[in-house]
Amino acid sequence: MISHFLKLEWKQFFRSAAFGKSMGAKILIGFFAVYFILIFLGMGFGGFFAIKEMYPEKDPLVVVNSFLLFAITGDLIFRYLMQKLPVMNIKPLLLLPIKKKTIVNYVLVKSSFSFFNIMSLFFYIPFSVVLIKEGYDTNGVLGWLFLMILLVQSINFLNFLVNKNNIAFGFMIAILLGGFLVQRYEIFNLAGYVGQGFDFIYQNPIYSLVSIILLVVLYQLNYKQLRSQVYLDEAIAIKVKEANSSDLSWLNRFGDLAPFMKNDLRLITRNKRTKSSLFILIIGLLYGLFFYPQPLYADKEFLFAFVGIFSTGAFLINFGQFIPAWDSVYYNMLMSQNFKYERYLTSKFTLMCASVIILFVLGIPYVYFGWKILLVHFAAAIYNVGVNTHVIMYGGSFNRKRINLDEKAAFNYQGTGAVQWLIGIPLMVIPMGLFALLNWQIGFETATITLAVLGFIGIALHKKLMLVITKKYHASKYIMIHAFKQEN
Amino acid sequence: MIQTTEISKKYGKAEVLNIAALEIPTGQSFGLVGNNGAGKTTYFNILLDLIRPTSGAITNHDIVVSKSEEWKNFTGSFIDESFLIGYLTPEEYFDFIGDLRGMNKADVTSFLAQFDEFFNGEIIGKKKYLRDLSKGNQKKAGIAAAMMGNPQVVILDEPFANLDPTTQIRLKEIIKKLTENREITVLISSHDLTHVTEVCERIVVLDKGQVVKDIQTSTETLKELESYFAL
8 A cells, every 4th residue: 555655656746747847946955955964964973073172071962962952942943834744635545445544644654754854863863973983872872862863753743733833833932032041141041951851861771762652642643633634624625714805995096006006915915925925025124134233244335235135125026026927827817808018017016116115114223233234225225126126027027937826935936947046147146246346446435326326217217118028028928828827 | 790710720730720711790699619629718719819829810890819909998708717816805806807997896886786696695795715716606706707897799618617507597698688789799618508509699610620510590409519419
């Protein structure tokens, strides 16, 4: 039976329509995976010696143990955000003479081999090898390793239980932050106490067997939960949410752009993919905090331009790069309605401009780190409005990939093609390079003013540019209709 | 009047459509019948300028559809669910289409009032997004939207499929009413011979992209069609 399942999955993987197309994305993900594996391996082999060098008076194992609480909660949070229960397409199997027990067990066991579980082993195993080499008690280390492996598995199953539960998520964040804060201000060493538990296991490896009970209990709980859901109306069914109609009539002031703008706002707020990219907005807005507080970057003015373009253009870049693919599902219908293409594009333009202005205003507090920053952000905002909006819409006419709106955004490369990578050059690299060059050769004022002037030129030429862009969209109409029909 | 001249569509070497001449006068209720792959949807897609013909052209009220977009002002259509915007409620969708067709909110409301019976209380005020409606109810919304803004031409691909029997009967009444004054041209494709013969005054049979029969509907038509397809 298992071999049947495996064969099915094999075929599903290689025969999926997206297989060839998304090969690039897969390679990229594979690249990340290798990168993380190498980092973990490095930490595993080198960690022992690194810690020894930093804290010569401490036992490296104890140091690692005292951080495990953070590692485990961090892992859980990471999984909470990223990992999905590996549901195979159960629906067609329900009618076949396969015991539901088998299906559930298969799904659960398969999850044990997920990349998330294997990844941390790349740290724990080499670390244990080094420990034994360095003369630690073999039984103790093996007991510790055994515990870690089973803990990783337990986290795996715990994650499925708490997933979709925001309270549990809050709790995890609280442990992570709280644990860090009480330790930082030396109120209470929570992680240290937990670490002592791991020390104890090293000294008495036989107790690591307790983790088997934990794993079995979690597995059973998962089994029970999933077993009760192998019905059409449970886990497999699509949950229907009640529609919330928000009143968007305030948009009516935009005249004949209003219907499209209303639609775009609804598109953004009602679909998984777009909703999760709203988080990227927050990251974009706070992006400057990575650089500005550090004295190292205080005089690197070219960074201001980069952060300025990025933080005021976070929405523009995220939303703009997939125009008109956002509407790909119903592109047919739009193309048979009587409206001018320009109207459609102008509504997107207006939305992006509004976002740049809003993000700039929200970013004004950056003035705390110096007025120069605010000045550059202002110039960058103008550049975004005048130049980048047009560039990204022009780039959009090369979009050939359908986007299904119901899927998450993180690590979702659907709809991504060469366009999305290439467009980054004029969008980010050119303004930043230009700014850096002028700033270096002539001066800060010239660089800032140039950025703003380019933006103003773009605004002045708006009508003309829109004509060119509209023409381009018209020319690609049939190719887009055809391409957007292809389900991945 | 919709004029088709020397139209063909090829994908590589395979020819999926080849119509030498087809003229649909204004006010006619026109039915397109054929097995799977006969070219019905391809014909509608070319008529809506969603795909380009390999050769030839279709003229909709003196406008070559691939040259100008003016035909969109008086043509309403529903091909499949991809014509719906899944994340909108039906009301919002009707408002959106209404906006594009120059109707204000009051126009839309009074327009929808005619469809009360057709909707059977399952579309309006249900607090559901279109993507969460059943196939049949999605179709009802799409068909109604195709008739918004007083179109001169209404194109419906397989309108009867997925509808429940009551709604099928109501849809037939709606279509008959549309063509009553002989001002609105209605184009329908269907697999259901009974329905088309009942609604359409003229039926064209496509097979492998070619017109094989062009019949003015009479009492014998259903029998004729049945014997043709019974091969």
